[in-house]
Amino acid sequence: xxxxxxxxxxxxxxxxxxxxxxxxxxxxxxxxxxxxxxxxxxxxxxxxxxxxxxxxxxxxxxxxxxxxxxxxxxxxxxxxxxxxxxxxxxxxxxxxxxxxxxxxxxxxxxxxxxxxxxxxxxxxxxxxxxxxxxxxxxxxxxxxxxxxxxxxxxxxxxxxxxxxxxxxxxxxxxxxxxxxxxxxxxxxxxxxxxxxxxxxxxxxxxxxxxxxxxxxxxxxxxxxxxxxxxxxxxxxxxxxxxxxxxxxxxxxxxxxxxxxxxxxxxxxxxxxxxxxxxxxxxxxxxxxxxxxxxxxxxxxxxxxxxxxxxxxxxxxxxxxxxxxxxxxxxxxxxxxxxxxxxxxxxx
Amino acid sequence: xxxxxxxxxxxxxxxxxxxxxxxxxxxxxxxxxxxxxxxxxxxxxxxxxxxxxxxxxxxxxxxxxxxxxxxxxxxxxxxxxxxxxxxxxxxxxxxxxxxxxxxxxxxxxxxxxxxxxxxxxxxxxxxxxxxxxxxxxxxxxxxxxxxxxxxxxxxxxxxxxxxxxxxxxxxxxxxxxxxxxxxxxxxxxxxxxxxxxxxxxxxxxxxxxxxxxxxxxxxxxxxxxxxxxxxxxxxxxxxxxxxxxxxxxxxxxxxxxxxxxxxxxxxxxxxxxxxxxxxxxxxxxxxxxxxxxxxxxxxxxxxxxxxxxxxxxxxxxxxxxxxxxxxxxxxxxxxxxxxxxxxxxxx
Numbered sequence: 001x002x003x004x005x006x007x008x009x010x011x012x013x014x015x016x017x018x019x020x021x022x023x024x025x026x027x028x029x030x031x032x033x034x035x036x037x038x039x040x041x042x043x044x045x046x047x048x049x050x051x052x053x054x055x056x057x058x059x060x061x062x063x064x065x066x067x068x069x070x071x072x073x074x075x076x077x078x079x080x081x082x083x084x085x086x087x088x089x090x091x092x093x094x095x096x097x098x099x100x101x102x103x104x105x106x107x108x109x110x111x112x113x114x115x116x117x118x119x120x121x122x123x124x125x126x127x128x129x130x131x132x133x134x135x136x137x138x139x140x141x142x143x144x145x146x147x148x149x150x151x152x153x154x155x156x157x158x159x160x161x162x163x164x165x166x167x168x169x170x171x172x173x174x175x176x177x178x179x180x181x182x183x184x185x186x187x188x189x190x191x192x193x194x195x196x197x198x199x200x201x202x203x204x205x206x207x208x209x210x211x212x213x214x215x216x217x218x219x220x221x222x223x224x225x226x227x228x229x230x231x232x233x234x235x236x237x238x239x240x241x242x243x244x245x246x247x248x249x250x251x252x253x254x255x256x257x258x259x260x261x262x263x264x265x266x267x268x269x270x271x272x273x274x275x276x277x278x279x280x281x282x283x284x285x286x287x288x289x290x291x292x293x294x295x296x297x298x299x300x301x302x303x304x305x306x307x308x309x310x311x312x313x314x315x316x317x318x319x320x321x322x323x324x325x326x327x328x329x330x331x332x333x334x335x336x337x338x339x340x341x342x343x344x345x346x347x
Numbered sequence: 348x349x350x351x352x353x354x355x356x357x358x359x360x361x362x363x364x365x366x367x368x369x370x371x372x373x374x375x376x377x378x379x380x381x382x383x384x385x386x387x388x389x390x391x392x393x394x395x396x397x398x399x400x401x402x403x404x405x406x407x408x409x410x411x412x413x414x415x416x417x418x419x420x421x422x423x424x425x426x427x428x429x430x431x432x433x434x435x436x437x438x439x440x441x442x443x444x445x446x447x448x449x450x451x452x453x454x455x456x457x458x459x460x461x462x463x464x465x466x467x468x469x470x471x472x473x474x475x476x477x478x479x480x481x482x483x484x485x486x487x488x489x490x491x492x493x494x495x496x497x498x499x500x501x502x503x504x505x506x507x508x509x510x511x512x513x514x515x516x517x518x519x520x521x522x523x524x525x526x527x528x529x530x531x532x533x534x535x536x537x538x539x540x541x542x543x544x545x546x547x548x549x550x551x552x553x554x555x556x557x558x559x560x561x562x563x564x565x566x567x568x569x570x571x572x573x574x575x576x577x578x579x580x581x582x583x584x585x586x587x588x589x590x591x592x593x594x595x596x597x598x599x600x601x602x603x604x605x606x607x608x609x610x611x612x613x614x615x616x617x618x619x620x621x622x623x624x625x626x627x628x629x630x631x632x633x634x635x636x637x638x639x640x641x642x643x644x645x646x647x648x649x650x651x652x653x654x655x656x657x658x659x660x661x662x663x664x665x666x667x668x669x670x671x672x673x674x675x676x677x678x679x680x681x682x683x684x685x686x687x688x689x690x691x692x693x694x
Contacts, residue, residue, distance in 0.1 A: 019390075019391050021389050021390055021391055022389045023389070024389070025386075026386070026388070026389055031385050031386060034385055034388075035382035035385055038378050038381055038382055038385075039372075039373070039378060040550065041373070041381075041547070041548060041549070041550035041551050041582075042368050042369045042370070042371070042373055042547035042548070042549055042550065043366075043368055043549060043550055044366050044368055044549045044550060045549075045550055045552070072419055072571075072573075072574070072576075073571075073573055075571050075572065075573055076571060079571060083452070098572075101572070105430070105568065105569055196391075200388070200389035201388060201389070202388070202389055202390060202391045202392075202577075203387065203388035203389065203390055203391060203392055203576060203577030203578065204388050204576050204577065204578065205392070205573060205576045221452065222452055224419075224420075224422050224423060224426055225422065225445075225448070226419075226420055226422055226552060227419075229419075229550060229551050229552045229576055229578070229579070230549075230550030230551065231550065231551065231576070231578055232576070235388075
């Protein structure tokens with residue numbers, strides 16, 4: 001809880017809405033338990049099989065541990081999958097930058113397919129593209145647009161794709177929809193999940209791949225033995241004891257997010273409907289966006305503009321805002337309101 | 348410090364001498380500081396440049412931060428280097444298994460050169476091998492033999508090799524010798540270091556590559572953005588405040604190690620002279636080794652035999668013992684003494 005002193009100094013406080021980590025304090029009891037776990041960090045992580053960690057994650061998801069491969073954040077899941085299914089990579093832009101970055105590191109051919117038309121993000125891979133690709137990316141909800149990808153659309157892609165289809169569900173906790181139940185139906189389905197973002201463990205790094213046991217075995221060959229550190233292993237178990245707390249936080253953030261979208265549109269800008277913990281806002285053109293981004297910065301608010309290359313194929317007239325605490329988003333609206341009104345009045 | 352209760356239950360206590368982590372309690376003050384750092388694990392690690400971490404490591408080594416690339420343990424250094432210098436990989440066996448594992452993950456051709464002849468480990472790459480290889484490994488001191496590789500030998504290999512030469516110095520803290528001063532003299536030199544083993548941070552994972560800025564830039568292209576977790580970043584700075592404590596521990600362990608080597612040889616077995624925190628023991632043949640390993644296990648002592656494939660090219664008549672606390676090594680000697688005497692008496 002923020003105290004009075006903090007409220008009074010609001011105007012000077014810097015508000016970072018760039019990275020999409022959980023901006024809420026972590027459960028005190030969880031931190032205390034974790035801190036007791038520090039005493040044996042001289043010992044190696046479990047490594048290799050990560051049997052206990054996989055069991056913990058499997059129980060949370062409702063699958064078997066043979067369906068899971070833990071990794072050093074979902075970035076490493078992306079890296080491992082890319083190395084395992086080399087060939088041509090289909091990437092639905094604008095989207096998360098790491099699909100492209102991993103393809104580059106492996107020297108693979110990338111096909112960037114623009115899926116944003118008339119302010120609608122819609123994955124429109126052609127039959128030919130799906131025939132040729134060895135690896136097909138779907139980010140659900142998509143980052144940075146926040147768009148929900150309908151289940152029927154994912155199933156359609158799974159049926160038509162010759163290669164492996166990876167559904168990045170690292171924001172599952174906000175969307176509440178998954179295709180985990182399809183891993184036995186479609187042999188070419190891999191799902192990427194994360195505890196980093198939504199459980200407030202971004203600093204510890206914990207992501208994991210979900211698929212059938214054959215695919216998981218193949219993926220394991222491309223990952224190192226000690227991928228996940230010992231503290232992340234411990235944390236996975238501990239955060240799940242506080243699931244009620246996290247669920248409350250997620251519900252609260254969804255409300256803050258929806259209010260923010262509504263307010264942005266009320267101000268005359270164009271916010272994309274989001275099912276994640278960030279909101280993409282489109283402005284008239286690059287010039288206006290630069291002005292607004294500068295105005296926000298002058299008011300100590302930092303967000304991610306299109307030109308910073310944090311996303312594949314995001315144009316310059318966009319800014320992505322991570323959803324912070326309610327007072328932070330209120331402050332953004334206040335500063336933008338100020339911008340709109342200044343602009344309309346003569347100097 | 349072990350209390351009396353613990354001493355009394357000695358016979359039942361399991362002694363693990365398999366993994367080579369620091370088997371001493373970590374400085375209490377360091378653990379306390381680290382535990383305070385847990386509260387912001389919801390935030391991402393620095394990522395990318397890791398400017399502060401690199402500065403901290405650079406100051407410890409006495410070089411510039413542009414000479415350093417931090418990674419998720421030195422295993423990830425091995426992985427990154429292997430991906431960056433693809434081609435033919437020269438591996439001096441018996442040695443650490445990860446050089447081979449990383450080469451396999453990248454589908455590279457491996458040339459395993461046997462360097463152990465007449466109980467002497469001596470890296471004897473041929474001119475032709477050094478002409479053809481894109482990547483040449485030297486582990487100093489070598490794991491599992493513990494052998495010091497003379498500086499002149501390393502310089503000779505650097506001069507003759509056409510490809511990149513990587514000197515794995517992850518046990519530098521015990522050896523006390525380095526070729527870091529040669530990174531400007533030889534363009535083809537990369538050094539791998541670690542805080543995991545000797546600073547008792549195996550659970551957090553922290554390794555780093557050292558080379559000239561051009562090589563470091565190239566290596567960075569093959570690593571992920573968030574390689575090192577936030578707790579490992581914090582820990583690097585904190586452990587260096589306790590360097591005196593660690594130096595005392597390392598000195599103590601060296602004494603325990605040397606006494607262990609002497610005692611093993613006194614018992615009539617053959618221990619290799621070690622400059623690391625482990626000792627390799629050679630027995631008569633596989634049959635004797637199996638008997639002894641079983642006898643140790645029956646007495647709750649666990650060590651690494653050649654047949655467990657933890658090392659590239661280690662034969663079956665070997666067992667590697669990590670150096671634990673003095674009472675643990677005394678117990679090993681006691682159990683082996685018992686084995687030798689039982690054997691000599693009629694049943």
